[in-house]
Amino acid sequence: MRIKVFLFVPCLVLLLTTLAAAASIVDSEQRTLVFSQPFKRIISLYPAHTTNLLELGLNREIIACGPGDSQLSGRPVVQFQDDPERLLALKPDLVLIRPMISRGYPNLVRILEKNNVRVVSLQPTAASELFTYWETLGRLTGREQQGKAMVETFTKRMAAITEPLRKIPKEKRKRVYFEAIHRQMKTFAPSSIAMFVLESAGGVNIATDAEQVRETNIAAYGKERILAKAARIDLYLAQSGRMNPVSVNDIVKEPGFEVIKAVRDNQVFLVDEEMVSRPTMNLLDGIGFVRSLLYPDYGQEGLSRL
Template structure:
């Protein structure tokens, strides 16, 4: 009996030992398996982190097209002067391989090859750009040109600012496209600092002067309220004599005011400002004075007529701040004495 009991005890201990060994072995194998799974999960997390670090550029351009780029552009052709000027302002001289034939600023554009949307698209394709920047007029008027570039695998992005309030968004998009987001924010900060200084001076004005701004002589077109020039009048502290302007198109920056309506306010116009540039090529102070009926305008009588560069007051670039200061000096010279 005792022998049987002893044998049973030995058998039980042996079984427990064997079960324990199997359990440890199982745990060990499972542990290895678990460790393998943990490494695999960590690898996947790391891959996700790495993917997150590669920031995909994604937004909708001004033609409603979704822009998706895996990396910032390194070979850029700009077919619009505002884009060109702003790209240079962001420090992208090396990345710009082409500009439009009408570009004149900055001086460095003279060192770049000039292209046109009216040319054979193959001339641009041959340059192997990874980004071509255009405006809505090109996208709408020359769809075959745009399609040819896109079919060649080139990113074609349409950006065009008509409302001053959209300027920051536009510059930030240029920053995204080119990897210059930090520079874009810094330039905008500097830009708005200058504007704030001008607004501070405007707050000192006790009596606002009434100003007529001529965008184009033809049909006596003037700037719409939210355009760059229209906004400029508000920022410098002037009263826009054409504030009763009827604007039918949201995207329009200039609208006909009419000679009759303008002359009906002749006695109220303190200052007459005309821009000179592509839209208003032949304007001059003497030319304005010689216009029929303009001798009745108060500003003309008093010699308060000024000409300002279109690129400083109507274009979506950083020099707008410079134009603002110049405009304020024209209208309120006493603020700068």
């Protein structure tokens, strides 16, 4: 009996120590991941993940990236369409994806996890999720303090950008239609990160009645609804990039758009999608850039640290 007690006590202490040291996160698909040590061999299949990992001070830990990610030259390039064996050959301990991948390629997730590779799906679709996302990456990689520092830095720099806007009465702020996908006449969801950028820059979203598409940051709108508000659109803004390969000329020459106030006043502009749609510190550049379009009289006030 004494032998059993002698063996039981150390095991209990070991178990309690392990539980105390364990950390956990909840990803964007509400899956809970419990882990006992930071991940050191990471495959990043979303450029925003890579950007944020680098911001956290990680570099060698990122062993491979996706094909649309040029931030780390010389690293192996893999994609979620690949045979899972190609990813497994790199011996990752963590693969970072986003919900689009897990929904479209569940077999990839299943095979990776079957081979003891942790898979975490992360992508904030609302501004309210942004800070939690950065802190989650910090927790996964043992960079919790750096994750909190990102939040603090972002908050301070954004305050400097938005401070001058307090001088502008709300009724005098410019009204904006923010285009997400031109060919489908879609805008951004009112709670999206892109609209957070617009509103932080002092713009007023004229499409607050847009219907969010599933759980994405995109919202359906349509040409008829845009034209119904044509006289009230002071500035027409469109994201530009892979998701929306559009030009200013495409917009101003769109049949019917000649009645839009912003088109008549030459107030149609493009903004790089990386500055308004990806959940990185580059959103500060996006806020500063959009503010300069809306209120050029404010010049570089508060932007010197960008």
